[in-house]
Amino acid sequence: MPMSTVENALKKYEKQAQNAKPGSLSIMSPSKLTISVELFTDNLNRTRNEVRSIIKKANFKEHKLNLEDFFEEKGIVIAKSKDKDINKAVDDAIEAGAEDVTGRGGDVNDLLIRFVCEPNDFYKVRNEIEKMNYEIDYADVEKIPHVLMPVNEDESERVKLMLSKLDEHEEVVKVYCNFEL
DSSP states (O other): OOHHHHHHHHHHHHHHHHHOEEEEEEEEOTTOOEEEEEEEESOHHHHHHHHHHHHHTTTOEEOOOOGGGTEEEEEEEEEEOSSOOHHHHHHHHHHHTOSEEEEESSSGGGOEEEEEEOGGGHHHHHHHHHHTTOEEEEEEEEEEESSOBOOOHHHHHHHHHHHHHHHHOTTEEEEEESBOO
């Protein structure tokens, strides 16, 4: 392949990246399963049409929803500690400014601790947790559903396929759901 072809392709990609903007879609199924899709694209109309094509096959439709009715933004920090139990994690959460903490796992050696905080406190809480010698596995601001909806068996496979296709789409950044599969 000639070097000029490679250079032109790189220039085109850089130009697209410079023109990219965030966007979002709110989608819902007839049974009130709700999904918030965050996008980052240089052509919002094209990307929305591509996403609409994916969701239509699963019987979802785009809606003008107030997502605050379905989701709440929260800072999430998931961490491990080799020497702390859940009781110590609760004390550390209070000190760091987190509003909730839960643990999952057995003994101290494999305990995963989930700290939850307000989005505005996220960086402060994350840094404080790190200073307390926790090993952070994951940290981000997410949309947490107010209520988890059940997925009936008829919808389950279609929804799994749709989520897989959304996940594969290169301009879909994040997908938040008010249900678990």
